Amino acid sequence: MSESVRAVERALDILLSFTADEPDLSLTQIAERVGIHKSTAHRLLATLESRRFVSRHPSNGMYHLGLRFVEMASLVLHDVDLQRWARPYLLQLMRECGEAVDLAVLDGNHVVYLDVVDSPQPVKIAARVGQRLPVACTASGKAFLAYLPEDHVQAILQAGLRKYTERSLQTREALYADLQQIRERGFATSVEEFEKDINAVAAPILDVNRAPVAAVAVVGPSYRMPIERMLEIGQLACRASETMAREVGLSALTEIVSRTLTSAELRGR
Numbered sequence: 001m002s003e004s005v006r007a008v009e010r011a012l013d014i015l016l017s018f019t020a021d022e023p024d025l026s027l028t029q030i031a032e033r034v035g036i037h038k039s040t041a042h043r044l045l046a047t048l049e050s051r052r053f054v055s056r057h058p059s060n061g062m063y064h065l066g067l068r069f070v071e072m073a074s075l076v077l078h079d080v081d082l083q084r085w086a087r088p089y090l091l092q093l094m095r096e097c098g099e100a101v102d103l104a105v106l107d108g109n110h111v112v113y114l115d116v117v118d119s120p121q122p123v124k125i126a127a128r129v130g131q132r133l134p135v136a137c138t139a140s141g142k143a144f145l146a147y148l149p150e151d152h153v154q155a156i157l158q159a160g161l162r163k164y165t166e167r168s169l170q171t172r173e174a175l176y177a178d179l180q181q182i183r184e185r186g187f188a189t190s191v192e193e194f195e196k197d198i199n200a201v202a203a204p205i206l207d208v209n210r211a212p213v214a215a216v217a218v219v220g221p222s223y224r225m226p227i228e229r230m231l232e233i234g235q236l237a238c239r240a241s242e243t244m245a246r247e248v249g250l251s252a253l254t255e256i257v258s259r260t261l262t263s264a265e266l267r268g269r
Contacts (some may be wrong), residue, residue, distance in 0.1 A: 011044050015065070020208040023060040029229035051083060051103055065265060088245070090216070092118045093240045097233045102127055104140040104202075109156045111140045112217065125198055125219055136161055137168050139190040139202035140215040145175075146182035147204055147212045153179075167192045187234035188215075192222055199225040203237035205245050215239050 031041040052068040100119040135141030202217035
């Protein structure tokens with residue numbers, strides 16, 4: 001391997017050293033993580049800093065990722081539309097679980113469906129693009145509620161809890177207990193809470209601050225999705241949401257869903 005290629009690899013390793021949990025690193029930490037001498041790390045960091053890929057805090061000398069990444073992300077996003085971005089992930093999840101899969105965002109006290117992949121099953125159950133459904137009794141909605149600030153949740157629930165089926169949660173105590181369970185296992189379920197004989201599982205897509213940006217859900221008839229199967233699908237949905245957040249990037253995702261929401265609502269009218 002040539003020295004120039006090795007330098008590129010090391011520079012990339014330096015950039016990959018930064019994480020959401022540790023966005024600021026010292027020269028020593030970076031050198032240790034990449035496995036190089038501090039002098040080599042310093043030289044590479046100086047080059048990255050000159051190109052604005054990293055910056056240094058003037059007060060403590062710690063390094064963090066620079067604004068050049070924001071500029072580059074905007075170039076990538078210039079021509080990106082939601083369907084082209086999300087479809088591969090939704091299709092993969094549909095193939096894994098054999099049921100309809102959708103992507104939704106929060107809009108007030110409803111979730112709005114931005115994309116839907118139909119099930120290959122003879123009996124198909126899915127929301128339509130642009131459809132708005134209530135937050136408190138849908139898996140996608142509860143996936144948002146579980147990770148929203150308490151004051152935001154309180155505002156959403158001001159109108160009360162409507163009873164759609166015999167299984168709809170009717171008290172805040174019951175809903176809050178469910179939200180706690182969602183946070184513990186990472187995904188939400190709706191067992192015939194909005195429509196009889198229809199179950200759903202949803203996992204939130206969280207940003208670096210653990211705030212929900214979107215939710216990916218799997219929905220199907222209760223006879224094909226009993227509780228045991230829903231728990232299995234929940235793990236698949238979590239893996240899909242984590243992959244989407246990691247591979248697309250949360251800044252990109254936030255911009256994509258915000259740009260798509262209005263057009264999705266118009267298509268649903």
